Amino acid sequence: MFATSLRCLRCGRSATLEPSAYLCPHCGAGNGTTDPGILDVQYDYAEAASAFVASLSTGRHDIFRYLSLLPVSQPGDVLPAGGTPLVAAPRLADRLGLRALYLKDETRNPTRCLKDRATAIAVTIARASGYHDLYCASAGNAAISLAGFCAHQGLTCHAFVPRIASVTRLDWLRRYGARIHVSQGNYDQAFRESEEAGALEGWYSRNCAFNPYLVEGKKTVAFEIAEQLDWQVPDLVVAPVGDGCTLGATGKGFRELRTIGQTEHLPRLIGVQAEAIQPVVRRYQGRTPLETEEETLAASIAVQRPRNYLRLRAELRASHGTMLAVPDSELLEAQSLLSQESGIIPELTSAATLAGLLRLSTEQDLSGQSAVLIITGGRLDSNV
Amino acid sequence: MFATSLRCLRCGRSATLEPSAYLCPHCGAGNGTTDPGILDVQYDYAEAASAFVASLSTGRHDIFRYLSLLPVSQPGDVLPAGGTPLVAAPRLADRLGLRALYLKDETRNPTRCLKDRATAIAVTIARASGYHDLYCASAGNAAISLAGFCAHQGLTCHAFVPRIASVTRLDWLRRYGARIHVSQGNYDQAFRESEEAGALEGWYSRNCAFNPYLVEGKKTVAFEIAEQLDWQVPDLVVAPVGDGCTLGATGKGFRELRTIGQTEHLPRLIGVQAEAIQPVVRRYQGRTPLETEEETLAASIAVQRPRNYLRLRAELRASHGTMLAVPDSELLEAQSLLSQESGIIPELTSAATLAGLLRLSTEQDLSGQSAVLIITGGRLDSNV
Numbered sequence: 001m002f003a004t005s006l007r008c009l010r011c012g013r014s015a016t017l018e019p020s021a022y023l024c025p026h027c028g029a030g031n032g033t034t035d036p037g038i039l040d041v042q043y044d045y046a047e048a049a050s051a052f053v054a055s056l057s058t059g060r061h062d063i064f065r066y067l068s069l070l071p072v073s074q075p076g077d078v079l080p081a082g083g084t085p086l087v088a089a090p091r092l093a094d095r096l097g098l099r100a101l102y103l104k105d106e107t108r109n110p111t112r113c114l115k116d117r118a119t120a121i122a123v124t125i126a127r128a129s130g131y132h133d134l135y136c137a138s139a140g141n142a143a144i145s146l147a148g149f150c151a152h153q154g155l156t157c158h159a160f161v162p163r164i165a166s167v168t169r170l171d172w173l174r175r176y177g178a179r180i181h182v183s184q185g186n187y188d189q190a191f192r193e194s195e196e197a198g199a200l201e202g203w204y205s206r207n208c209a210f211n212p213y214l215v216e217g218k219k220t221v222a223f224e225i226a227e228q229l230d231w232q233v234p235d236l237v238v239a240p241v242g243d244g245c246t247l248g249a250t251g252k253g254f255r256e257l258r259t260i261g262q263t264e265h266l267p268r269l270i271g272v273q274a275e276a277i278q279p280v281v282r283r284y285q286g287r288t289p290l291e292t293e294e295e296t297l298a299a300s301i302a303v304q305r306p307r308n309y310l311r312l313r314a315e316l317r318a319s320h321g322t323m324l325a326v327p328d329s330e331l332l333e334a335q336s337l338l339s340q341e342s343g344i345i346p347e348l349t350s351a352a353t354l355a356g357l358l359r360l361s362t363e364q365d366l367s368g369q370s371a372v373l374i375i376t377g378g379r380l381d382s383n384v
Numbered sequence: 385m386f387a388t389s390l391r392c393l394r395c396g397r398s399a400t401l402e403p404s405a406y407l408c409p410h411c412g413a414g415n416g417t418t419d420p421g422i423l424d425v426q427y428d429y430a431e432a433a434s435a436f437v438a439s440l441s442t443g444r445h446d447i448f449r450y451l452s453l454l455p456v457s458q459p460g461d462v463l464p465a466g467g468t469p470l471v472a473a474p475r476l477a478d479r480l481g482l483r484a485l486y487l488k489d490e491t492r493n494p495t496r497c498l499k500d501r502a503t504a505i506a507v508t509i510a511r512a513s514g515y516h517d518l519y520c521a522s523a524g525n526a527a528i529s530l531a532g533f534c535a536h537q538g539l540t541c542h543a544f545v546p547r548i549a550s551v552t553r554l555d556w557l558r559r560y561g562a563r564i565h566v567s568q569g570n571y572d573q574a575f576r577e578s579e580e581a582g583a584l585e586g587w588y589s590r591n592c593a594f595n596p597y598l599v600e601g602k603k604t605v606a607f608e609i610a611e612q613l614d615w616q617v618p619d620l621v622v623a624p625v626g627d628g629c630t631l632g633a634t635g636k637g638f639r640e641l642r643t644i645g646q647t648e649h650l651p652r653l654i655g656v657q658a659e660a661i662q663p664v665v666r667r668y669q670g671r672t673p674l675e676t677e678e679e680t681l682a683a684s685i686a687v688q689r690p691r692n693y694l695r696l697r698a699e700l701r702a703s704h705g706t707m708l709a710v711p712d713s714e715l716l717e718a719q720s721l722l723s724q725e726s727g728i729i730p731e732l733t734s735a736a737t738l739a740g741l742l743r744l745s746t747e748q749d750l751s752g753q754s755a756v757l758i759i760t761g762g763r764l765d766s767n768v
Contacts, residue, residue: 061445061467062469077472079471079727079728080469080471083445083467083469085446085464085467087463087464087536088461089536091538105494108492108493108494109492110489110492110727110728111727148727148728148729149727150727151723151724151725151726151727152471152473152725152726152727152728153727154475154725171764172729175720175723175724175729176723176724176727176729177723177724336559339535339559339560339561340535340559340560340561341535341538342535342536343463343494343495343532343533343534343535343536343537343560344463344494344532344536345532345556345559345560380555
């Protein structure tokens with residue numbers, strides 16, 4: 001294993017690689033007004049580089065293809081996450097005036113969602129460390145992902161969901177046999193409740209914002225995109241933003257590829273939130289986030305207090321990226337457009353990628369550029 | 385291209401490889417009491433064998449990885465079908481006393497269904513032949529598959545569905561922008577209506593039972609299973625049976641691998657139908673099929689007049705296989721068992737695989753054997 005230590009993204013101090021080293025021992029969880037001390041896995045990149053190249057000829061096509069840049073010593077015997085296709089969408093490219101547009105179809109993961117990449121790491125570490133129970137807070141996808149991987153392994157999944165959780169998502173959780181804890185509040189409250197219960201019971205955490213190893217699984221989406229484009233990185237990579245983990249992880253993945261000499265450039269990261277709940281957009285623009293009562297149909301990014309903001313901010317700055325907000329009406333239009341012109345039906349949250357890029361194209365000339373939309377999930381709720 | 389001609393599975397006579405050579409020019413469509421003259425693609429296997437081996441190092445992972453045994457001269461620029469994982473289910477293997485049990489997770493295809501393998505061939509041929517409209521009859525999956533692939537290509541999909549079509553499946557069709565024709569009758573009537581309209585309008589057919597090229601796409605599931613097991617074929621391969629195309633195609637795929645020297649054995653094919661509608665089971669046992677008013681919740685195999693029976697019968701005999709029927713109650717139990725013990729949630733029809741194997745294990749000693757369940761689809765309807 002080439003992972004060497006953990007480093008706090010807030011205070012810069014180090015911590016040791018323990019399975020349950022969730023937050024900085026110096027900074028802690030933050031208090032809602034300050035950001036939590038998120039830890040980041042460090043690697044010996046000089047050593048990892050050649051192992052990374054060697055691993056490309058193993059024939060594996062799940063996330064463990066990239067074992068040398070993962071915080072585990074061997075592949076987990078878990079549901080195969082990742083290895084999803086990058087699908088050209090020439091009709092949408094024409095509409096946007098782009099040279100090329102690709103959809104990274106994460107709906108083809110085991111439970112239909114990019115979050116399976118993180119779950120694969122969580123379950124691998126939990127198994128190796130002797131845990132039998134895992135927990136997470138989630139509007140649906142992360143919990144379903146954890147429930148599916150736990151079902152495959154015979155582990156117990158404790159899912160903490162907000163008061164307003166979709167019937168479809170609760171159905172998936174039940175089918176997998178998850179223990180469901182319905183909060184009386186929103187996602188942010190469910191998150192707090194999950195952390196309290198997890199600490200009390202000694203369960204393993206699958207909360208991606210706090211458990212530093214999970215982002216490492218998510219970053220493999222960047223490795224795959226780059227490899228599928230023959231290591232020519234696209235100009236733009238677009239993803240929906242809730243806690244900030246997915247796009248932050250994507251940025252880290254592309255940076256690491258450049259560090260080990262596998263690629264030369266970084267793509268500009270474009271993060272998209274729903275207009276109703278856009279704390280990351282506001283903070284990145286130097287404005288104060290609003291605690292709002294407004295709601296969005298895009299449940300997977302309805303996050304009032306983004307816990308991985310420091311990571312995402314660093315990656316946005318490194319890539320000269322930006323953040324955008326779009327109203328639900330544009331999400332719905334983009335969902336329809338993706339379905340009818342790319343053949344891939346995204347969940348509403350993932351349609352934020354196209355909605356954001358359409359918005360960006362009215363502000364900037366994108367002609368001649370290439371872009372990748374990360375279609376993070378494909379589970380359809382009854383109304384969206 | 386190594387495909388050489390078409391051969392009728394009923395009368396044995398040949399036909400030429402035309403894009404719209406759907407049925408035997410001598411035998412025709414049958415009349416309901418006689419089987420239709422289904423055509424079967426013939427290859428120059430001596431020539432194809434070395435090309436097959438060479439193609440394994442191309443790095444492709446969709447169905448066109450196996451181009452030398454497909455009836456097209458080059459890969460279609462379509463949604464990437466196939467390349468799905470083979471997932472070990474050790475807990476279910478223990479329950480059945482098997483040495484090993486694997487799930488071929490076809491829910492990870494572009495539209496969540498094995499039928500995408502056939503659609504990829506249909507759309508590739510239709511595009512190369514200048515068609516803009518395609519049609520099919522379907523209880524849902526095949527039509528959704530066609531609609532998705534057409535959306536990606538900017539083609540028009542005409543979907544003929546039975547009177548009782550699930551809300552979920554109609555929703556997917558609408559999202560993709562398909563032209564939906566709701567029959568006043570069952571699947572068999574929708575099939576007739578689609579054939580009449582298709583012939584009248586000159587649309588390209590995606591009816592797998594009649595268009596001989598589509599089975600060729602489906603057989604790639606056998607190629608993948610064998611390759612994923614390092615060319616050691618399992619003892620048993622289990623699939624749900626409606627028209628008979630999928631299991632017939634699977635049998636052809638395994639036979640071809642043996643013909644070209646890639647494998648040594650054939651797996652026993654186990655076909656499973658719902659007890660309420662089991663014409664293939666009855667015919668294979670030498671009994672008269674019943675025209676029944678009974679219904680099953682497993683809509684994808686609710687077929688009264690299986691159109692590809694001759695193909696399936698030949699493959700069952702060649703593999704020393706068998707057919708089983710199970711009641712809906714066992715389908716529901718098997719669906720729950722798969723979800724909770726394998727982490728893969730099948731649609732009810734696909735749960736027939738486990739239900740059938742459980743039934744078989746009460747009749748035969750399966751200890752020490754290996755089995756593959758083809759989880760053909762994963763779209764969940766509101767009630768099942």
